[in-house]
Amino acid sequence: MTDSISLNPHIVALPPYNAGMSIGAARRASGHHSIARLASNENPDGCSPAVLAALAPAMLEPWRYSDPACTVLREALGEHLATDPHRIVVGNGSEEMIGALSRALLLPGEHVVTVTPSFGLHEIEPRAMGAPVLKIPMTSDLNFDLPAILEALSRRPKLLMLSSPWNPVGPALSPAGLDAILATMGRETVLVFDEAYFEYADEATRVDGVATLAATDVRYVVLRTFSKAYGLAGLRVGYAVCSDLQIADGIRKAKTPFNVNVAAQTAAIAALGDQAWMKASVARTRAERERVASSLRDMGYGPAASQTNFLFFQCHCDSTIAADRLLKEGVVVKPWREEGYERFLRVTIGHPDENDRLLLALRTLTVGTAPPV
Numbered sequence: 255m256t257d258s259i260s261l262n263p264h265i266v267a268l269p270p271y272n273a274g275m276s277i278g279a280a281r282r283a284s285g286h287h288s289i290a291r292l293a294s295n296e297n298p299d300g301c302s303p304a305v306l307a308a309l310a311p312a313m314l315e316p317w318r319y320s321d322p323a324c325t326v327l328r329e330a331l332g333e334h335l336a337t338d339p340h341r342i343v344v345g346n347g348s349e350e351m352i353g354a355l356s357r358a359l360l361l362p363g364e365h366v367v368t369v370t371p372s373f374g375l376h377e378i379e380p381r382a383m384g385a386p387v388l389k390i391p392m393t394s395d396l397n398f399d400l401p402a403i404l405e406a407l408s409r410r411p412k413l414l415m416l417s418s419p420w421n422p423v424g425p426a427l428s429p430a431g432l433d434a435i436l437a438t439m440g441r442e443t444v445l446v447f448d449e450a451y452f453e454y455a456d457e458a459t460r461v462d463g464v465a466t467l468a469a470t471d472v473r474y475v476v477l478r479t480f481s482k483a484y485g486l487a488g489l490r491v492g493y494a495v496c497s498d499l500q501i502a503d504g505i506r507k508a509k510t511p512f513n514v515n516v517a518a519q520t521a522a523i524a525a526l527g528d529q530a531w532m533k534a535s536v537a538r539t540r541a542e543r544e545r546v547a548s549s550l551r552d553m554g555y556g557p558a559a560s561q562t563n564f565l566f567f568q569c570h571c572d573s574t575i576a577a578d579r580l581l582k583e584g585v586v587v588k589p590w591r592e593e594g595y596e597r598f599l600r601v602t603i604g605h606p607d608e609n610d611r612l613l614l615a616l617r618t619l620t621v622g623t624a625p626p627v
């Protein structure tokens with residue numbers, strides 16, 4: 255075809271979403287059968303056996319449409335979070351909720367503030383709506399630049415999108431940091447507080463967005479997911495907890511009706527019911543995270559402080575070159591490509607043997623080259 259049709263220019267201008275390499279592609283590219291897939295922040299422990307039992311064929315009715323309101327799951331979540339289930343909307347992953355809330359809340363030209371480096375969809379979904387996105391760079395010690403975020407808030411954006419703990423960097427916003435944001439925000443700004451890694455953060459110091467924000471009068475959407483600590487990435491279930499029914503109804507209208515399939519709803523209810531499995535998995539991951547972080551520091555890499563299931567650090571060369579060399583050892587990591595951060599790698603914490611493979615491969619990467627700075 256030689257003629258072309260006009261496309262939505264906001265869509266044409268979007269940067270691509272940078273998804274982790276599949277196991278199949280990694281096998282073909284590396285020649286290794288066994289692959290350490292440390293690029294997508296998946297749970298190396300899998301998921302609770304209660305989930306697999308609930309998905310047994312006799313219990314599933316794939317021929318039925320799923321409940322568009324996710325009633326049973328929302329009631330279970332309402333109880334788990336001590337929140338009115340009417341303020342919860344469940345999505346096909348929390349990423350669907352980022353798209354739906356952008357459609358519900360943004361008009362073309364309204365502006366959005368987020369951070370950089372960032373989770374791609376925090377920029378992509380607002381821009382798809384024609385909303386310009388201001389990105390506040392992290393500080394040189396790899397943390398939130400709170401004064402710059404507060405300064406951007408004083409310009410009254412429609413949305414402030416933050417993940418905390420922060421993908422891809424790792425730290426969580428402190429309670430004092432969140433308080434400063436809440437004190438600066440006006441009622442015309444909606445805080446989108448993406449807590450995809452909430453479960454991995456230290457219980458003693460972590461901010462609980464659902465509880466903390468409910469006690470304020472700001473407008474907000476807290477996002478959580480079953481993809482990480484609960485190990486259901488492939489089934490796609492995440493949810494939005496909204497400050498009020500107006501925002502919840504807007505998101506509900508903007509999502510597709512049968513967005514969360516029967517298997518996903520069943521699995522999420524079972525996963526939520528097995529807190530013991532999730533907590534044990536989180537404890538294993540945290541212990542491995544500290545071990546890997548300490549080895550990285552010994553090697554001269556300075557990973558950012560992490561409250562998540564991944565580590566973010568600068569390598570001594572372009573991240574794509576480093577990732578290609580690690581792939582030759584059968585280790586898949588995420589080379590960061592956002593402008594200004596092309597020398598950073600994000601590595602997911604895997605099983606101890608996968609992490610050992612990563613550390614060994616990183617050692618060979620530095621042999622014969624200048625130490626990283």
Ligand SMILES: *Cc1c(COP(=O)(O)O)cnc(C)c1O
Nearest residue numbers: 347348349373421450479481492
């Ligand atoms: C992984 C992740 C999500 C989760 O996405 P799902 O669609 O629920 O799998 C959302 N936000 C951030 C910041 C993430 O890292």
